[in-house]
Amino acid sequence: MINEFRILSRAEYRTDYRDHIIATLGPSGTSSEFVARQLSERVMLLGNYEMAEAFIHDTDENALLLVANAYQYINRFYISQRTGPIGAFFCDTPPYVLASKNKCVQDMPDRPRISSHRAPAHLLEQILPDAAFTLVEADSTSAAARMTAESTVDACITTKIACEKEGLTALYDTGVIPMLWTLFARKA
Known part of the structure; x- marks a missing residue:
């Protein structure tokens, strides 16, 4: 039953992402920003997920792409020669x-x-x-x-x-x- 499971609290997320820039969908106020800030204080907000993907390839810093699985074109990141999934987790959106x-x-x-x-x-x-x-x-x-x-x-x-x-x-x-x-x- 779904009620037997719970969403992880911020303290339970992996901490090895904290030194990475999390690139995701902006502008400020998106669910993507809300979740990215649970993982790292270093967040880069871009106009769409494709721009966020381009950012992680263009920067010299450690950067990751965060995408909501409700995004209609998420398959393009899973089936890609440039990016690969390294983690997945549940996190509630803001209301x-x-x-x-x-x-x-x-x-x-x-x-x-x-x-x-x-x-x-x-x-x-x-x-x-x-x-x-x-x-x-x-x-x-x-x-x-x-x-x-x-x-x-x-x-x-x-x-x-x-x-x-x-x-x-x-x-x-x-x-x-x-x-x-x-x-x-x-x-x-």
Whole structure:
């Protein structure tokens, strides 16, 4: 039964990654950043996972790539001549929220434009089961929050962290998501 298992606490993660730069998906406020900071204080946030992979190959420092296993193209890092997996672990994401500049869902337009990274976008069907909306894909949940703050869209699915950073209102909290994460290193 799943309840018999538990998520590791930060103190239980391996400590040999602490001297590495962890390259992952940015900008600040993503789940990827949240998890990377559990492993190391040295975190490099980039526009997408592919840019993070390029970073670990371009830097002279010890660097690892951290990718959420919900990422639709993670297979490209597993099946690669340049990178290989060196570790995988579970870590909950921060809470995901439907966020907006509006103070309540009823204040949104009849057919709102809602931004989300592809991975959590299906949460909209649970949050707004009978509503018509237009999904606008973003490169990350933090980018979705920024789009909302800039009024490019009416609302977004984002992390609670990014919601607060962008000064948005959390209209609905979906809770944390138990996530499998993989660390990749460059091949010799």
